[in-house]
Amino acid sequence: MALLLILGFISVLVLLTVIMLGIGVKKNSDVDQSSVIYPKGYWLGRGIALGLLLGVPLGLGAGILTGNLGLGIALGPVFGMGFGSAIGSIFEKKHKNHIRELTEEEKRLQRTLLVFTISFLILGVTVLFALFYLYSRM
Template structure:
């Protein structure tokens, strides 16, 4: 039964990936002219999609193996790897529609990276502090 659930989940995942790789760029006839995207746009979208698909897959694998914690831990990691592959394929598919980042976009990207890392460090620190304080009780 567990093997059937895993194989069904993988089949659905492969079907969704196949459909998403056929997504095209906006056509020129919609009044916008030639549409360009900043470099890395498709990679980020692929990673987001991969994590979105990886988390439920990890939970299904965790339930099937009887170790839900392992499934929750491995799901985002599998999704990140899968999303990177999807994103790089989409980047290559749309390479004629990519443009270099502007200075404003580079600045915003640096600020976002610093903010995200700071938030991650703060969250991990708060989590370990809570575990430490609850462990003392």
């Protein structure tokens, strides 16, 4: 068990090192794209996507290693989003000279997607609790 934890920790360190090296290579190629303007929140979204990409498998691995898969499934995306938000915020500050404000159409689309996402989450949680309630009554 301890050997698996050590191997998991080493693999996470190697993965983070590869990502940081990739960011360094990308930084050198960004010099050529100095005229590109990104919408506000672009880098934050990319950071969150990267964090989820890392957090979900690490959470599943941690859940399998600890024998509590549900906890791993729950905590992996949470830690991934936190880590990704931090990375995205750093990138937003780094590229602040190449960020533009959102257009009215983009703001409208963002509000629509936010309402849809919140409604979908509320519906999903309601259905999940209803299923658990009905299952417990059987």
